[in-house]
Amino acid sequence: MRIGIVGLGLIGGSLGIDFSQQGYQVVGIGRRPEVCQAALERNVVQQAGCDYSLLSGVDAVFVCTPIAAIAATVGAIAPYLAPHAVVTDVGSVKAAIVTAATHHWPRFVGGHPMAGKTEVGLEAAEPGLYRDRAYVLTPLAQTPADAVETVAALVKELRARLYQCSPEIHDRAVAWISHLPVMVSSSLIQACLSEPNAEVAQLARALASSGFQDTSRVGGGPPELGLMMARYNRDSILQSLQGYRHQLDQVIALIQAEDWEGVQQHLRQTQAARSEFIA
Amino acid sequence: MRIGIVGLGLIGGSLGIDFSQQGYQVVGIGRRPEVCQAALERNVVQQAGCDYSLLSGVDAVFVCTPIAAIAATVGAIAPYLAPHAVVTDVGSVKAAIVTAATHHWPRFVGGHPMAGKTEVGLEAAEPGLYRDRAYVLTPLAQTPADAVETVAALVKELRARLYQCSPEIHDRAVAWISHLPVMVSSSLIQACLSEPNAEVAQLARALASSGFQDTSRVGGGPPELGLMMARYNRDSILQSLQGYRHQLDQVIALIQAEDWEGVQQHLRQTQAARSEFIA
Known part of the structure; x- marks a missing residue:
């Protein structure tokens, strides 16, 4: 062959x-x-x-x-x-x-x-x-x-x-675990750049360690790759981004309401669930 | 001594x-x-x-x-x-x-x-x-x-x-690079759990690799740690979460509008900026 x-x-x-x-x-x-x-x-x-x-x-x-x-x-x-x-x-x-x-x-x-x-x-x-x-x-x-x-x-x-x-099932699955993380991660970097206080901004850069490093990795990757994901998987990535935004809003609401039981439950769930995704 | x-x-x-x-x-x-x-x-x-x-x-x-x-x-x-x-x-x-x-x-x-x-x-x-x-x-x-x-x-x-x-400057800086990543990352895991289609959900778990693994790491960490961050640094973490949410909304808007030039510019900025945070 x-x-x-x-x-x-x-x-x-x-x-x-x-x-x-x-x-x-x-x-x-x-x-x-x-x-x-x-x-x-x-x-x-x-x-x-x-x-x-x-x-x-x-x-x-x-x-x-x-x-x-x-x-x-x-x-x-x-x-x-x-x-x-x-x-x-x-x-x-x-x-x-x-x-x-x-x-x-x-x-x-x-x-x-x-x-x-x-x-x-x-x-x-x-x-x-x-x-x-x-x-x-x-x-x-x-x-x-x-x-x-x-x-x-x-x-x-x-x-x-x-x-x-099917191609559609594939695109929806990778939107969650491959394409969404790029946008989540790049938005983290972009948000950190928005700090208006120079002393805070400078200290944040100095103190960033493994947690920031890992969470920002795919958001700091090749722009061409992220652009292709957004462009050729637009509908699925938008659907995932909306789901993510909804989840983020719930976390913000829990912290705003000082619902510490709720915050803990959220974090317990994510700790337990992560292993389902990590072989 | x-x-x-x-x-x-x-x-x-x-x-x-x-x-x-x-x-x-x-x-x-x-x-x-x-x-x-x-x-x-x-x-x-x-x-x-x-x-x-x-x-x-x-x-x-x-x-x-x-x-x-x-x-x-x-x-x-x-x-x-x-x-x-x-x-x-x-x-x-x-x-x-x-x-x-x-x-x-x-x-x-x-x-x-x-x-x-x-x-x-x-x-x-x-x-x-x-x-x-x-x-x-x-x-x-x-x-x-x-x-x-x-x-x-x-x-x-x-x-x-x-x-x-000062304690306040410290708390604002770590909110960006340490506490915000935990909430960003845990929300990613939580959002992936929200997929209603069983075939997509199962495939997403099977396909998750290093990108998802890194971006979800701190969100899958000890719940007690994230809870303490939220509880004892509530105001700064809320401020960072609002800034992050604003940034996320801008990315969603760019993809919705099919503004590929804008998406590319966003990703170019984050690729260049990440090195400022990674020693």
């Missing part, structure tokens, strides 16, 4: 490393010749270039471009693909992508590996990035079952934890 | 270890005889017991009890202290404590070491816990200067970064 990877960054490069090590023939498509060259030298892929025609012989393609380019890339590679080829992507939102990509290529299966790290680019690619991590597939009702099976089998080769659901 | 420590948990125990290693005579007061015994065996203190009369010969006392007990403890030990003795505490809020404690003992100097870890109790005590961490002293206008100097000199022995300000 031959596998194509379009986009040789952290995600695409790490897929290439794992599939190459398992004996698959991997063809990489990069935008820049020097990245293709580096991918060949590191044995991330066995063949590489900037030209989509290299994909003519592959059985499965992983589109690993930024979210905004995924659907258009599927459209651009479609003329070169063999009829039986399956195409999948790695975008962190699904509904907005899957409909458009399926239009270009009916044997498209939306995918989202929940893996990443702070560093980006091919240099950061590593073996086993997806091992024991969640990997969600989001077929539509009309997606051919054998196309889903082909992608699922490849995901299992990565030793990832495989999940399957 | 002889030092007394009331409360032999993580904070008091770690102070005892550092001061003992530097050759100070340290007297520990614990509520339970077995903790006193353990403190003696681990060389955390050189003398220990449950009786406040052991403090009659000390020059400085660190009150390391939970916040709710600090002022009352200062009142309870006052009859046993030598007139020149200084008393300080380690509570994470200051205004509510300092006024009451100073009433009991005029040579009281409010203090707050910004150090901690997840584990609690004497078993978790360790040397160097305060090294390179912020340690804030919050004297009042009427606090004797030599009392402040005595505590400041001891804090410097811990190799901590020493700060000094």
Whole structure:
């Protein structure tokens, strides 16, 4: 089986490393010749270039471009693909992508590996990035079952934890645990910048330690990532933000009313509930 | 110089270890005889017991009890202290404590070491816990200067970064970077629990990874700690929560209006600003 990877960054490069090590023939498509060259030298892929025609012989393609380019890339590679080829992507939102990509290529299966790290680019690619991590597939009702099976089998080769659901269910779930935290966290940083008293503002910066550091981490991440989440998952993130705001208002009301029993109950619940989310 | 420590948990125990290693005579007061015994065996203190009369010969006392007990403890030990003795505490809020404690003992100097870890109790005590961490002293206008100097000199022995300000400035600063994050983070957990669709709720739990983990950490911490913050720093935390809510509303408005330029600008600002808070 031959596998194509379009986009040789952290995600695409790490897929290439794992599939190459398992004996698959991997063809990489990069935008820049020097990245293709580096991918060949590191044995991330066995063949590489900037030209989509290299994909003519592959059985499965992983589109690993930024979210905004995924659907258009599927459209651009479609003329070169063999009829039986399956195409999948790695975008962190699904509904907005899957409909458009399926239009270009009916044997498209939306995918989202929940893996990443702070560093980006091919240099950061590593073996086993997806091992024991969640990997969600989001077929539509009309997606051919054998196309889903082909992608699922490849995901299992990565030793990832495989999940399957509709694009809409996926987008609502990640809105809660991935996209909402970015907005919650960035609003924390922004709010701290609003302190008008210079002595307080300066001391706050000096005293910030692990609690602030952890809570602000994803809000201080790459702006492009947060923007894509908001833009391509707008409805779900707005729904989560409204739910969050409602919850925040309840906490404010409890403290305002000096309902300490209520505050304690809230914090007991969140302490107990967090473990449900942390494997 | 002889030092007394009331409360032999993580904070008091770690102070005892550092001061003992530097050759100070340290007297520990614990509520339970077995903790006193353990403190003696681990060389955390050189003398220990449950009786406040052991403090009659000390020059400085660190009150390391939970916040709710600090002022009352200062009142309870006052009859046993030598007139020149200084008393300080380690509570994470200051205004509510300092006024009451100073009433009991005029040579009281409010203090707050910004150090901690997840584990609690004497078993978790360790040397160097305060090294390179912020340690804030919050004297009042009427606090004797030599009392402040005595505590400041001891804090410097811990190799901590020493700060000094009024109790009110301290409480406003920690409301932003320590207390607000707890409420922001716990509200995130609570909001995620509100999802009515069982499939979405279950998938969210399965997919939660490092972003959710970090953002929810302090909101899943000990309920007693968050409750004390809210209770004893009510006005400052409410002020910070209102500022935060205002900021959150602006983010919601930007996404609702599909003002992607505005969302990107917000995220660029928070990415750049975070480094001001992270040493």
